[in-house]
Amino acid sequence: MRLKSQLPSHKAIVKNDQTSHCLPRPIPPTFERNERPPMRKTVRLTWLSLWLFATGVVSFTTISLAADLPSADAPIEQVIDQFINERLETEKVTPAPQADDLNLLRRLSLDLAGRIPTSAEAQAFAANTSPTKRVELVDRLLASPDFPLHQRNELDRLLLAHKPNDGEFRKYLLWATQQNRPWDAMFRDMLIGSEADENQKGALTFVKSRARELDDLTNDTASLFFGVNVSCAKCHDHPLAQDWKQDHFYGMTSFFSRTYLTKKNLLAEKQVGEVKFSTKKEGQKQAAFLFLTGATISEPMVERTKEQLKEFDEVVKKQTQEDNAPPPEKPSFSPREKLVEVALRAEDNRFFARNCVNRIWAQFFSRGIVDPVDQMHSANPPTHPELLDWLTRDLVAHNYDMKRLIRGIALSQTYSRSSEWTSGEQPSAAIYAVVKVKPLTPRQYALSLHMAAYNPTQWPAADQPDKWAQRREQLENTANGWSNMFEVPGEGFQVAIDEALLFTNNKRIEDEFLRDSGDRLVGYLKTLSDNSALIDAAFWSVNSRPPRDEERAALNDYLQKHSTDRLVAIRQIVWALLTSPELRVCF
Amino acid sequence: MNPGSFFCGSADHGVNRRGFLSAAALGTAGTFAADMTQLDLLRHSAWADDVKKKEKRVILLWLAGGASQFETWDPKPGRPTGGPFRAIQTASSGVQISELMPKMAARMQTTAIIRSLNTKNGDHGGGSSLMETGRRKDPGIDYPDLGALCAKELGRIDSAVPDYVSLYSSTEGRRKGTSGFLGARYAPMFLSENMVPENVRRLETISDIDHQDRAALRDLLAKRFAQNRTSDVIGSHTNAYQRVRGLMASEKLFDIEQEPEAMRAKYGPTQFGQQCLIARRLVEAGVPFVKVARAWWDSHGQNFETHRELCADLDHSMAVLLDDLKDRGLLEHTLVLTFGEFGRTPQINPSLGRDHFASAWSASLSGCGVKGGACYGKTDPDGHTVAEGEASAGDLFATILTALGIDPHKEYTLGARPVPLSDFGSKPIKEVLA
Amino acid sequence: MTTSDPTKLKMTKEFGLPTIAFCVARVPNSGRLIFGSSDFKLYEFDALAEKPQPVAFNGEGHQSYVTGVVLCAPNIAVSGSYDGKLIWWDLEKREPIRTVSAHELWIRRLAVSPDGKTIASVSDDMQCKLWNAETGEMLRQFSDHKPMTPHDFPSMLYAVTFSPDGKFVATGDKVGHVAIWETNSGAKVATVEAPTLYTWDPRQRRHSIGGIRSLAFSPDSKLLAVGGTGQIGNIDHLEASARTEIFDWQAGQRVKEIVNDKFKGLVEHHVFDPSGQWIVSSGGDNGGFVSFHNVETGKTLHQDKAPMHVHQFALNEACDTLFAVGHHKIAIFEFKAEAAKPAEAAPATSTN
Structure with missing residues (x-):
C-alpha cells in the first residue's frame, strides 16, 4: 500500500463568494513542484505562445512556424512518441512495455472497429509473422465498414450526448464518416447545413436539439467545437482564466440568439435581435458578435421602420405557430453563418483546430493533451504543448482529416503500451507511461x-x-x-x-x-x-x-x-x- | 497516481476511494475490509468519524405536486388566505400547525419546521429539479440529487443493501431521481408499479448453488484480469458483482408481509403508509437514503378537499413512521424530511384551489440532527412573502447535510470545476439543528 | 300561474365581494340576502337596494368558513360553519342568540323544513342532525355514510335537503351515496347511489375529487335530483361536465342523467321549479353557470355563464329571479316571462 501520496491533505475550501463556483480548481501538478522538469526554451516559447493566443495577439500561423517543432513531414506516430518519450525521460520514468499482439489487436478492434475481434481474426493475427502486421491491421480496420460505424457512434456520443437517439443525425454522421468528411465541413453542416440537402439535413439536429435552450446551444457549441466551456463566464468574468469575460459568453450567445425552430421543426433565424446582459462594472450591455479569439463581426447597419420590425415579429409568430407556413426565408445577415466563417478562417481557427486534435486524442487516451478537454485557456496548459501544436498544424495542413490523425495515434508506441503496471506506484496518466x-x-x-x-x-x-x-x-x-x-x-x-x-x-x-x-x-x-x-x-x-x-x-x-x-x-x-x-x- | 481524475479532493473521500481502488487492484472480496483496517490504523480518528457518519439515514417524504403550507406547517387561520381549517397547538409551545395534522402536532418535539423557503421556481419540472438537487440547472453540469449525494456520502462501498431507493407509485409527475455526474453507481433503485426491485430474484432456470459457483468462477477470472491494472472502472465492476448476493437478499426488505400484522395495521392501509413501512425496513437494514414520493398534491381545484385526504394520509403515516423509528432507536440516526417542488398560493381560486407558489413555503425535518420543536422563519400575516429568515433550496440542503454530519461546503471536482455539496452561498439553518 | 321563462335568462346585477360567499338565504318578499362568508362572518345584503352594501352581523360569531344559512322564523337565521357550530341570530339586531356545538367536524350545509320548525345539518363527522329551530335542541341524528372512502381516506358529507312536504330528509356524501330519511322518525327509507359523481384516481394522482354537492326534491317529493360533477380525468381541476342525476328515489331508479353540454365543474345547488317541469342548477369550476333543464327530457332549456363560481342561490317567490352568491361576487339573474311584473311586486307564493 502506498498511502502517503494517496491521501492528499486537502482541506475543503469554504467559499461563499458568488463568483467562486466557477473557479477552476488548480490543475493538480503532475509531479510535486520540486520535481518539475526545468523548462526548456521551446517549452517557454510555447507557453508564451499560448498566452499570445489567448490574448489574440498572435495568430495561429505565427505559432505553427515555430522553429523548434519537428518537421511537418515526419510521420504522426513518430512525432507523438518523440514528445511523449522526451517527457518520460525528463520525468525519469520507464514506461510500461508494449502490449502483446493479441492485447493490441483487441484494443485496436475496439478503438477502430467498435467491437472485439472474432476468434478467427485473433488467431490469424497471432499466427501472422509479418513485421508490418500492425500497420496492415490498422489500415485494414480503418478501411473496414466497421470504422465509419464506430466513428459515427463516437461522434454521436460526443455531439448529442444527453439528447435522445436521433436517427437523422446518426444517418448524417454515418454518411460523413463513410467518406471521411473533413471536420470543418462537418462543423459547417451541423451549424448551417441545408435542409434541402438530403445528406446534410440530419446534421442540423445538432442545433435543432438545442434550439430551445440558448444557453445549452451556446455552451455546447463552444465546448464541443472550440474546447472552451464559457458557461462560467455567464454571470461574471471568469475569475481565474483571464481569457474569458462575460463579453465572450454573450458574444457566443449572440451568434445563436436569433436561431429558432419553426412549427415544422425547420431551423430558422430572425432578421433582428440583440443580446443584452448585465455586468457588475458597467451595468447593462449589448453583446457584440464576439468570437473567442477576440475577433468581432459587425452587422451591416440597416435602418428598420417600426412596421418592418412588426412584420418580422409576425413572420416569427407565423413560423412558430402555423403548420403550413412557407419555408423560412434566410435573413440578410446570418449570425450562425458568421460564426462558422470566423471560427474557420486562418487567423481565428486555432480553437477549432486544437479542439479537434484534443478531442480525438482524448477518444483514444481517455484524457486530452489539454485536460479537461473543455478547459482550453491559459490557466490550464497542455501537458505536451509542442505536440499539440504540431498535431494541430498537421491537421490544418491536411484539411482536417481526422482519419489521418487517428491512424497516427493508432500506430504510435504511446498507444500500444501495456495497461499493466508492475513496478510500484503507477505514474500520472498525464505522462502516458502506461495505457489507461x-x-x-x-x-x-x-x-x-x-x-x-x-x-x-x-x-x-x-x-x-x-x-x-x-x-x-x-x-x-x-x-x-x-x-x-x-x-x-x-x-x-x-x-x-x-x-x-x-x-x-x-x-x-x-x-x-x-x-x-x-x-x-x-x-x-x-x-x-x-x-x-x-x-x-x-x-x-x-x-x-x-x-x-x-x-x-x-x-x-x-x-x-x-x-x-x-x-x-x-x-x-x-x-x-x-x-x-x-x-x-x-x- | 493522479488525484486529478477523482471528483473530490477531500480527505475522507480519499479514504473511501483509495480503499476501493486498492481492493479493486487486489481484486478479492475479503481484501476490502482488510484494507479498511489498514486505513483505520493510519487515520484512526478520521475513520472513526466516518463510521459514525455512516450510521446516518434519510427518509425523504416527497410531497409531489406541491403540498400547501397553509394546510400543513404554516396555517393562517382567520386570514383571507387562510382557508377553513383551524390551527392547533402542537407539543412545542408557541408552534401551531394545521388541524389537518393532529398526529404530527402531538409529535412536534421530534420535528422542526422551516417556514421561510423562497425557491422562486413555480414550475413542476424546474421546481422539482431545484428541490431535488438543491440548485438551479447549469448548462453543462448534470447535478446529482439529494439521494445520490447521501448515497455517496453515507453509503458503504461494499454495502449489501442498496444505497438509494426511490419509490414513486403514482404516475403523475413521476421522477426517478438522478445521480447526475456521480454516475449510475449512485443512481436510485427505482420502484414504481410494484414493490419488487428489478433483477434481484434468481431465475428459476439456475439453482442457487450454481448461481454461487458461477459467481465464484467469475470472481476468479476477474481477479486475474485486475492484477496490475489500477482502474476505477475495474474496481467498480468488481464491487458491483460483489454486492449482487447481498442485494438479492435485500428483496425481502420490500415485502411488508414480513412484518407482524400489528405493525402493518399501525401503518394502515394506504399505499403511502405501506411505503413508509418499507422505508423503515430499508433504513433499519442500513439503506442510507429512501425517498417515498406521495403524489399528487397539485390542488388547483378543491384544495381543501384534496388536503383533507392527503394530509390525513401524510399525518398518519409520518406520525407512525416517527414513532416506529423512535421505538427502534433509529430516529436519532434517521432524518425524516417532508417537502416537494414548491408550496401553494395564498390566493384561493374560484375552484377553491390553490395554485403553484414558491415564494414562501415550508419544509419539515425530523429526527437525526434536528432540534425538535423548532420553528424557523416567518411568512407575512397572509403568507404572501417571507417576512423573516428567507431560505433558499441551497440553504435547506446545507441544513439537511449538516444535520447528517456532512460538511455542506465539501466540494467535488468536476473537470476543473469545484462543485460543493450544497450550492455556493448556501448556509445551514442553525436554528433547526440540534 | 308562473311568471318565469327560463329562455329569458339574463344577469341583471353583479356585485363584487372581498370574500367568498358560500351560502345564502333570502328574507321572504324582499331582496334582503343573508349570506355566509369565507371571513367567518354572516352578512346581510339588500340586493335590490340602490347601492347595496354587505353589512356584517355582530357579536361572537363563527371561527371558520360559514357554509350554511337558513331562515326559520320571521326574524331568525341559523348559520353553520366549519367550526362545527350552529348559531341562531336575531336578524334585526344582527346579533347571535344562541350557539350550539353541533358537530365534531366541519358543517357543510344546512337545510330547513318547509314549516320552518326543523333544521338539518350535515358535517364531515358524517352525521345528519335535526334541530328544533325554536329551542336549538337536537331532535335526532342519523347517518348512513361511512367515515372513510373505499380507498381509506376520510369521507365527507356535503349535502342535505328536505322534501317540499317536509316528510323526508335526504343526505348525500362524497362517494355518491344518498340516504333518504323520514323526518319524524329518523328511519332510513331509501338509498340511491350516484357513484359517477365521485372520482377516485387510483394511479395517476392517487386521491379523489367530486362528491354529491346538491340535493333537491321535486315539488311532489317523488323525484330527487343529485348534483355534482362527472368522472374527472385530471383531478387537479374541476374539468368534468357539471352533472345532475334525477332519481325516482322510492323506486330506487335513476330516471334522468343531465350532463351539462356547455359548462364544467360542480353543480353546487339546484332547485325544481314549482310546476316540476324544469330544474335550475348553478355552480362552476373557475367560472360559473346558471342552467335550466327540462326534467322530463333532460334537455337544456337555457343556460348562461355566471360571473363567478356559484356556491348557492335563492329564488324569489315568483321563481323568476335568482340571487346567486359565490366566489367574490353576488349576482342577480332574472328570467321573467314577457308580461311579468317586477320581482318585489310579485304575489307572495312560497316556493320553498
Missing part, C-alpha cells in the same frame, strides 16, 4: 457481448468482405436496443450495481447470450467433447486469446465438478467469461 483502462461505451459493449456469445464458426470468412459488411450492419442494429441498458460513461465512471444485477438475474441476458442454439457460443461449445478444446474456444471467442494455465485449470475444474449436466456447466463458464471485467473494458 477505458470502460466500453454502451454500443461497444453491446456489440462485443453479441460477438463474444456468437458461434465463432459462423462468422463470414476473412475473404468475404461483403458478407461481413452485411453482418456488421445487423450487429449494429442489434446493439442499438441493448446499448440503452448500459450507462454512457462520463468522468469518473463506475459500473452500477444495476448492471451486475441485470447480468446476474435477467432473463433477457440468459435468452440472448447463453442460449443453447446453433448460432450461439454455448451451442457450439456443447458440440466439443474435449474440455481443453472447449475452454480454448470459449477464451478465443470472448477474450480473443488462449487461456492462461491457471484459467484453463479453473475452467476444467469447473466442468468436471459440474459434469452431471454439461450444458448447464457450459452456460455457467460462458456467463463467467462474459461478465468478467475483461469484456467490460478496453485495456
Whole structure:
C-alpha cells in the first residue's frame, strides 16, 4: 500500500463568494513542484505562445512556424512518441512495455472497429509473422465498414450526448464518416447545413436539439467545437482564466440568439435581435458578435421602420405557430453563418483546430493533451504543448482529416503500451507511461457481448468482405436496443450495481447470450467433447486469446465438478467469461 | 497516481476511494475490509468519524405536486388566505400547525419546521429539479440529487443493501431521481408499479448453488484480469458483482408481509403508509437514503378537499413512521424530511384551489440532527412573502447535510470545476439543528 | 300561474365581494340576502337596494368558513360553519342568540323544513342532525355514510335537503351515496347511489375529487335530483361536465342523467321549479353557470355563464329571479316571462 501520496491533505475550501463556483480548481501538478522538469526554451516559447493566443495577439500561423517543432513531414506516430518519450525521460520514468499482439489487436478492434475481434481474426493475427502486421491491421480496420460505424457512434456520443437517439443525425454522421468528411465541413453542416440537402439535413439536429435552450446551444457549441466551456463566464468574468469575460459568453450567445425552430421543426433565424446582459462594472450591455479569439463581426447597419420590425415579429409568430407556413426565408445577415466563417478562417481557427486534435486524442487516451478537454485557456496548459501544436498544424495542413490523425495515434508506441503496471506506484496518466483502462461505451459493449456469445464458426470468412459488411450492419442494429441498458460513461465512471444485477438475474441476458442454439457460443461449445478444446474456444471467442494455465485449470475444474449436466456447466463458464471485467473494458 | 481524475479532493473521500481502488487492484472480496483496517490504523480518528457518519439515514417524504403550507406547517387561520381549517397547538409551545395534522402536532418535539423557503421556481419540472438537487440547472453540469449525494456520502462501498431507493407509485409527475455526474453507481433503485426491485430474484432456470459457483468462477477470472491494472472502472465492476448476493437478499426488505400484522395495521392501509413501512425496513437494514414520493398534491381545484385526504394520509403515516423509528432507536440516526417542488398560493381560486407558489413555503425535518420543536422563519400575516429568515433550496440542503454530519461546503471536482455539496452561498439553518 | 321563462335568462346585477360567499338565504318578499362568508362572518345584503352594501352581523360569531344559512322564523337565521357550530341570530339586531356545538367536524350545509320548525345539518363527522329551530335542541341524528372512502381516506358529507312536504330528509356524501330519511322518525327509507359523481384516481394522482354537492326534491317529493360533477380525468381541476342525476328515489331508479353540454365543474345547488317541469342548477369550476333543464327530457332549456363560481342561490317567490352568491361576487339573474311584473311586486307564493 502506498498511502502517503494517496491521501492528499486537502482541506475543503469554504467559499461563499458568488463568483467562486466557477473557479477552476488548480490543475493538480503532475509531479510535486520540486520535481518539475526545468523548462526548456521551446517549452517557454510555447507557453508564451499560448498566452499570445489567448490574448489574440498572435495568430495561429505565427505559432505553427515555430522553429523548434519537428518537421511537418515526419510521420504522426513518430512525432507523438518523440514528445511523449522526451517527457518520460525528463520525468525519469520507464514506461510500461508494449502490449502483446493479441492485447493490441483487441484494443485496436475496439478503438477502430467498435467491437472485439472474432476468434478467427485473433488467431490469424497471432499466427501472422509479418513485421508490418500492425500497420496492415490498422489500415485494414480503418478501411473496414466497421470504422465509419464506430466513428459515427463516437461522434454521436460526443455531439448529442444527453439528447435522445436521433436517427437523422446518426444517418448524417454515418454518411460523413463513410467518406471521411473533413471536420470543418462537418462543423459547417451541423451549424448551417441545408435542409434541402438530403445528406446534410440530419446534421442540423445538432442545433435543432438545442434550439430551445440558448444557453445549452451556446455552451455546447463552444465546448464541443472550440474546447472552451464559457458557461462560467455567464454571470461574471471568469475569475481565474483571464481569457474569458462575460463579453465572450454573450458574444457566443449572440451568434445563436436569433436561431429558432419553426412549427415544422425547420431551423430558422430572425432578421433582428440583440443580446443584452448585465455586468457588475458597467451595468447593462449589448453583446457584440464576439468570437473567442477576440475577433468581432459587425452587422451591416440597416435602418428598420417600426412596421418592418412588426412584420418580422409576425413572420416569427407565423413560423412558430402555423403548420403550413412557407419555408423560412434566410435573413440578410446570418449570425450562425458568421460564426462558422470566423471560427474557420486562418487567423481565428486555432480553437477549432486544437479542439479537434484534443478531442480525438482524448477518444483514444481517455484524457486530452489539454485536460479537461473543455478547459482550453491559459490557466490550464497542455501537458505536451509542442505536440499539440504540431498535431494541430498537421491537421490544418491536411484539411482536417481526422482519419489521418487517428491512424497516427493508432500506430504510435504511446498507444500500444501495456495497461499493466508492475513496478510500484503507477505514474500520472498525464505522462502516458502506461495505457489507461477505458470502460466500453454502451454500443461497444453491446456489440462485443453479441460477438463474444456468437458461434465463432459462423462468422463470414476473412475473404468475404461483403458478407461481413452485411453482418456488421445487423450487429449494429442489434446493439442499438441493448446499448440503452448500459450507462454512457462520463468522468469518473463506475459500473452500477444495476448492471451486475441485470447480468446476474435477467432473463433477457440468459435468452440472448447463453442460449443453447446453433448460432450461439454455448451451442457450439456443447458440440466439443474435449474440455481443453472447449475452454480454448470459449477464451478465443470472448477474450480473443488462449487461456492462461491457471484459467484453463479453473475452467476444467469447473466442468468436471459440474459434469452431471454439461450444458448447464457450459452456460455457467460462458456467463463467467462474459461478465468478467475483461469484456467490460478496453485495456 | 493522479488525484486529478477523482471528483473530490477531500480527505475522507480519499479514504473511501483509495480503499476501493486498492481492493479493486487486489481484486478479492475479503481484501476490502482488510484494507479498511489498514486505513483505520493510519487515520484512526478520521475513520472513526466516518463510521459514525455512516450510521446516518434519510427518509425523504416527497410531497409531489406541491403540498400547501397553509394546510400543513404554516396555517393562517382567520386570514383571507387562510382557508377553513383551524390551527392547533402542537407539543412545542408557541408552534401551531394545521388541524389537518393532529398526529404530527402531538409529535412536534421530534420535528422542526422551516417556514421561510423562497425557491422562486413555480414550475413542476424546474421546481422539482431545484428541490431535488438543491440548485438551479447549469448548462453543462448534470447535478446529482439529494439521494445520490447521501448515497455517496453515507453509503458503504461494499454495502449489501442498496444505497438509494426511490419509490414513486403514482404516475403523475413521476421522477426517478438522478445521480447526475456521480454516475449510475449512485443512481436510485427505482420502484414504481410494484414493490419488487428489478433483477434481484434468481431465475428459476439456475439453482442457487450454481448461481454461487458461477459467481465464484467469475470472481476468479476477474481477479486475474485486475492484477496490475489500477482502474476505477475495474474496481467498480468488481464491487458491483460483489454486492449482487447481498442485494438479492435485500428483496425481502420490500415485502411488508414480513412484518407482524400489528405493525402493518399501525401503518394502515394506504399505499403511502405501506411505503413508509418499507422505508423503515430499508433504513433499519442500513439503506442510507429512501425517498417515498406521495403524489399528487397539485390542488388547483378543491384544495381543501384534496388536503383533507392527503394530509390525513401524510399525518398518519409520518406520525407512525416517527414513532416506529423512535421505538427502534433509529430516529436519532434517521432524518425524516417532508417537502416537494414548491408550496401553494395564498390566493384561493374560484375552484377553491390553490395554485403553484414558491415564494414562501415550508419544509419539515425530523429526527437525526434536528432540534425538535423548532420553528424557523416567518411568512407575512397572509403568507404572501417571507417576512423573516428567507431560505433558499441551497440553504435547506446545507441544513439537511449538516444535520447528517456532512460538511455542506465539501466540494467535488468536476473537470476543473469545484462543485460543493450544497450550492455556493448556501448556509445551514442553525436554528433547526440540534 | 308562473311568471318565469327560463329562455329569458339574463344577469341583471353583479356585485363584487372581498370574500367568498358560500351560502345564502333570502328574507321572504324582499331582496334582503343573508349570506355566509369565507371571513367567518354572516352578512346581510339588500340586493335590490340602490347601492347595496354587505353589512356584517355582530357579536361572537363563527371561527371558520360559514357554509350554511337558513331562515326559520320571521326574524331568525341559523348559520353553520366549519367550526362545527350552529348559531341562531336575531336578524334585526344582527346579533347571535344562541350557539350550539353541533358537530365534531366541519358543517357543510344546512337545510330547513318547509314549516320552518326543523333544521338539518350535515358535517364531515358524517352525521345528519335535526334541530328544533325554536329551542336549538337536537331532535335526532342519523347517518348512513361511512367515515372513510373505499380507498381509506376520510369521507365527507356535503349535502342535505328536505322534501317540499317536509316528510323526508335526504343526505348525500362524497362517494355518491344518498340516504333518504323520514323526518319524524329518523328511519332510513331509501338509498340511491350516484357513484359517477365521485372520482377516485387510483394511479395517476392517487386521491379523489367530486362528491354529491346538491340535493333537491321535486315539488311532489317523488323525484330527487343529485348534483355534482362527472368522472374527472385530471383531478387537479374541476374539468368534468357539471352533472345532475334525477332519481325516482322510492323506486330506487335513476330516471334522468343531465350532463351539462356547455359548462364544467360542480353543480353546487339546484332547485325544481314549482310546476316540476324544469330544474335550475348553478355552480362552476373557475367560472360559473346558471342552467335550466327540462326534467322530463333532460334537455337544456337555457343556460348562461355566471360571473363567478356559484356556491348557492335563492329564488324569489315568483321563481323568476335568482340571487346567486359565490366566489367574490353576488349576482342577480332574472328570467321573467314577457308580461311579468317586477320581482318585489310579485304575489307572495312560497316556493320553498
